[in-house]
Amino acid sequence: MSLGIRGRFVVGFDGVEHRIIRDGVIVVEGNRIKHVGKGYDDKVDRWIDAPTGLVMPGLINTHIHAATAPKDKGFIDDTGARHFYMSSLGENLTALGQAMRGPDYEVFSKFSIAECLKSGNTTIVEIGMMHNLGAExxxxxxxxxxxxxxxxxxxxxxxxxxxQGADLRTKWIGLEAGLKKLDEAEKFVKTYTGACGGRLMPAIYGDTVDKCSAELQKAIRAKANELKVPVTIHAGQWVVEFNNMIRMYRRTPIEFLSDTGLLGPDLIVGHGWAIAGHPLVSYPPVDGGDLAILAKSGATVSHDPLVFAKRGNKMHSHTAYLKAGVNVSIGTDTVPQDLLNEMRIASYTSKLADWDCHSGASRDIFNSATLGGAKGLGRKDLGRLAPGALADIAIVDMETFNGVPYRDPIKNLINSSQRADVKWVIVDGEVVVEEGKLTTINERKLLKDVQKAGEDIWARIPEHHYLKQTADEVSPLAFRLWEEK
Ligand SMILES: [Zn+2]
Incomplete structure (x- = not known):
């Protein structure tokens, strides 16, 4: 089966960098791209015409929690624990998480993935579905x-x-427990490599830098080298973790990852903003600090700006990391799982951090969401439209209220396009979004199921909150209800 796509703009990859092809053509044969260029003379089985469309590589999202994220919507907004430097980790999110039940995880996972696809995001590093739903x-x-x-x-x-109080620390449960989980990860890799027609890419996830001992991190490193799979871990994600690492080891989270050897070209560091030199941790960098360590290691930092922006915080900065030589990708972490939105916020938070319009440039942000993510996953056949690459493609209509007038489609994409402008999404050569609608699930039923799950979870919060607070006490409504006295 061959598929041809004609677009007003095609983002083609020339072997070194993305280039814009005006009135370009892509041809897909099976699940791989066969041709990228200005024209195509041979026949194809099916044509998709996008005369006002931007045809781009499917975006890569390097940090998302699909099974649990929708519960956060309207809940973590305008809310956080002051004693945890505005983070909701370890407190409100704990109560919310404990209020979830089995079927909620399934409906939320489907919803989050559906959201990703509808924003042109074709590859995800998903953390949590396995924990909450099991492998099958x-x-x-x-x-x-x-x-x-x-x-x-x-x-x-x-x-x-x-x-006592806000003293959140690591309680060690024994290396054996960690090694058992590592065995489980290895079994998953061996059982499921090649599943879903190769779309499933088993990996190894360390949970967080402060929940994995040095011994366990060394074991994860050895296993990742043996199995040759991607690795990820949360590190530099909040002030409490940064301070606990200093207290426990006299090392920053990044220094510790480097000491154990886990830091390497196959490691994606989830968040990675709490590093030496960041204003919120006020800890001086030495000899280039954590950025120099990250750059030398070849590791990838997943910049997931929205959830931190909501807490009044930002990475310092997307562009500073790139300038230091760090590979940076982009992830959504929590709701909305909208990578276009996340790319825009990545750009703006970088500009805000640097007080500089040149920071977080559209070109750099687009590269991070495509080539940066692919590099983190060790894949030269993702994040680009080139012959031989996997056929993961998104088409964004430019003739919309967000898109016109268009001269530079990449700048418009980063600064103005929205999820509703994404009309077609193809993964592994299969059309999964057609004319803006998912082909693989009933959207209307999914929305109803998600609303019901959210209402049920919020109602259960007092059972799990450490102060027995209700949902509205933990996260007050923006306006008082009419019937309130
Ligand atoms: Zn995370």
């Missing part, structure tokens, strides 16, 4: 929705333990 159901959902995804159970030998 996780693979079944990825197979059904048609996305490309890495998955792994979370590997850890520590848990966050709440002591």
């Amino acid at each position: 159901k996780t693979v079944e959902i990825i197979d059904q929705l048609g996305i490309r995804a890495t998955e792994s159970p979370n590997v850890a030998d520590g848990v966050w333990d709440r002591g």
Whole structure:
């Protein structure tokens, strides 16, 4: 089966960088791209015409929690724990998470993945579905929705333990527990490599830098080298973690990852903003600091700006990391799972951090969401439209209220396009979004199921909050209700 796409603009990859082809053509044969250029003379089985469309590589999202994120909507907004430097980790999110039940994870996973696809995001590094749904159901959902995804159970030998007041520390549960999880991850890799027609990419996930001991991090490194799969871990994600690492080891989270050897070209660091030199941690960098360590290691930092912007915080900065030589990708973390929105915020938070319009430039942000993510996953056949690359493609209509007038489609995409402008999405040669609608699931039923799950979860919060607070007490409504006295 061959598929041809004619677009007003095609983002072609010339072997070194993305280039804009005006009135370009892409031809797909099976699940790979066969041709990229100005024209095509041979026949194809099917043509998609996008005379006002931007045809671009499917975007790569290097950090998302699909199974749990929708519960955060309207809940973590304008809310956070002051004593945790505005983070909701370890407190409100814990209560919310404990209020979830089995079927909620399934409906939320489907919804999050559907959101990704509708924003032109074709590959995800998904963290949490395995933990909450188990391997079989996780693979079944990825197979059904048609996305490309890495998955792994979370590997850890520590848990966050709440002591007196806001004293959140690591409680070690024993290396054996961590190694058991690592065995589970290895089994998943061996059982499911090649599943979903190759769209499933089993990986190894360390949970967080402060929940994985040095011994466990070394074991994860050895196993990743043996199995040759991507690795990810949360590190530099909040002030509490940064301070705990200094307190426990006298090392920053990044220094510690470097000491254990886990830091390497195959590691994606989830968030990675809390580093030496960041204003919120006020810890001086030495000899280029964490940025120099990250750059030398070849590791990737997943910049996931929205959730931190909501807490009044930002990475310092997307462009500063790139200038230091760090590979930076982009992830959505939580709702909305809208990579176009996340790219815009990545651009603006970089400009805000640097007080500079040149920072977070559209070109750099687009590269991070495509080539940067592909590099983090060790894949030269993703994040680009070139002969031989996998056929993961998104088409964004430019003749919309967001798109016109268009001269530079990439600048318009970063600064103005929205998810509703994404008309076609193709993953592995299969059309999964057609004329703006998902082909793999009933959208209307999905929305109803998600609303019901959200209402049920919020109602259960007082059972799980450490102060027995209700949803409206934890996260007050923006305006008082009419019937209130
Ligand atoms: Zn995360």
